[in-house]
Amino acid sequence: MAINGGAPVIDRPPPSWPVADEPIRQAILESLQDGSWGKYDSAWTDKLIDRLKELYQVEHVLLCSSGTIAVELALRGLGVPTDSEVILAGYDFPGNFRAIEALQAFPVLCDVVQGGWVLDPAEVRKAMTGKTSAVIASHLHGQIAPVQALQEILGDTNIPIVEDACQMPGGQVGSRPVGSLSEVATLSFGGSKLLSAGRGGALLTNSAEIYQRAKIYNSRGNEAFPLSQLQATVLGPQLETIGSYNERRHERAQELIRGTAGNAVLHPLKQVISQESYLPAYYKLPWLFEDVKSGWPRGDFVNAIQAEGVAIDVGFRGFTRRSNKRCRQVGPLVNSRIASQQTVILHHPALLQESEYAARICQAIEKVTSSF
Numbered sequence: 008m009a010i011n012g013g014a015p016v017i018d019r020p021p022p023s024w025p026v027a028d029e030p031i032r033q034a035i036l037e038s039l040q041d042g043s044w045g046k047y048d049s050a051w052t053d054k055l056i057d058r059l060k061e062l063y064q065v066e067h068v069l070l071c072s073s074g075t076i077a078v079e080l081a082l083r084g085l086g087v088p089t090d091s092e093v094i095l096a097g098y099d100f101p102g103n104f105r106a107i108e109a110l111q112a113f114p115v116l117c118d119v120v121q122g123g124w125v126l127d128p129a130e131v132r133k134a135m136t137g138k139t140s141a142v143i144a145s146h147l148h149g150q151i152a153p154v155q156a157l158q159e160i161l162g163d164t165n166i167p168i169v170e171d172a173c174q175m176p177g178g179q180v181g182s183r184p185v186g187s188l189s190e191v192a193t194l195s196f197g198g199s200k201l202l203s204a205g206r207g208g209a210l211l212t213n214s215a216e217i218y219q220r221a222k223i224y225n226s227r228g229n230e231a232f233p234l235s236q237l238q239a240t241v242l243g244p245q246l247e248t249i250g251s252y253n254e255r256r257h258e259r260a261q262e263l264i265r266g267t268a269g270n271a272v273l274h275p276l277k278q279v280i281s282q283e284s285y286l287p288a289y290y291k292l293p294w295l296f297e298d299v300k301s302g303w304p305r306g307d308f309v310n311a312i313q314a315e316g317v318a319i320d321v322g323f324r325g326f327t328r329r330s331n332k333r334c335r336q337v338g339p340l341v342n343s344r345i346a347s348q349q350t351v352i353l354h355h356p357a358l359l360q361e362s363e364y365a366a367r368i369c370q371a372i373e374k375v376t377s378s379f
């Protein structure tokens with residue numbers, strides 16, 4: 008193995024991100040020439056809003072400074088009351104827990120699906136009380152959250168879903184864009200995400216009321232959580248390529264899933280939605296790594312695979328070890344604990360490479376895991 012001084016399977020650094028292609032260069036030049044790079048207002052943010060409305064088939068788009076604040080703005084837009092309960096997965100992006108706390112509401116942890124990373128609708132049913140004010144459902148690691156099944160469980164309770172689509176821009180379920188499946192959704196334009204402007208985010212909704220509440224919270228004479236004109240300029244061209252890039256990533260992801268399917272200690276992604284036609288977007292491609300069975304701590308596996316030239320890292324820490332003063336746990340959260348301890352994720356730039364690169368990654372995984 009490379010970690011013991013052998014030759015790595017891939018002897019160049021992992022592909023970098025973001026990539027400044029010609030359309031992005033052109034957009035930045037235009038922004039320089041029209042002076043908008045340094046101005047509060049220009050047509051660039053308006054154009055971005057219009058394009059997002061069109062792509063997501065939504066009535067209202069609020070641009071903001073990050074995906075993290077977009078989740079908080081979504082909860083504020085919903086009017087989530089102080090001391091109410093907001094359901095989220097025991098394994099999720101850390102900022103989502105904090106967003107609930109920012110509203111002085113109480114996080115309620117629900118388990119994720121077996122062998123996966125998204126909310127289990129059956130667990131959400133057990134978690135609902137008279138105090139439940141919202142559910143946060145994140146599409147994570149290329150796994151599409153079962154939003155429709157969640158809506159069926161919520162039935163006529165009027166409990167809304169915040170669809171966190173920060174990891175899945177351009178995803179599709181049937182004919183619907185991921186991010187248009189519920190009352191309100193969020194996007195991220197952070198520097199590692201599939202749509203990158205260094206920083207930035209957006210809230211998407213069909214509800215004038217949600218939009219107005221979020222907008223008023225953001226308005227303090229000036230915007231409190233703004234997205235700049237320059238950020239908007241570089242996002243425009245990326246919205247044109249997101250669909251074809253996602254298709255390419257999906258092909259590579261399927262090659263990697265197939266290529267590791269027989270591995271005894273790594274378990275690849277499986278979709279859990281009932282719809283037959285879908286296109287996920289992969290911010291990360293995940294596996295569960297069975298540390299006990301392999302006899303290797305997950306960190307050692309990650310170090311060994313990185314030495315082979317593969318950009319695989321550990322997943323989120325999850326919330327299952329948070330004290331019951333800060334949250335309520337619904338059941339033993341078995342799958343969330345497994346996700347927290349066993350998730351390893353491949354960073355998305357690898358998925359835009361040729362098939363040959365995906366084959367090398369499979370080879371590196373096989374090399375490392377067969378040496379246990």
Ligand SMILES: *Cc1c(COP(=O)(O)O)cnc(C)c1O
Pocket residue numbers: 072073074075076078100102145146147171173174195196197206207208
């Ligand atoms: C990245 C991410 C966010 C937050 O986005 P930022 O723009 O980085 O603040 C929220 N939710 C999920 C699931 C994410 O992956």
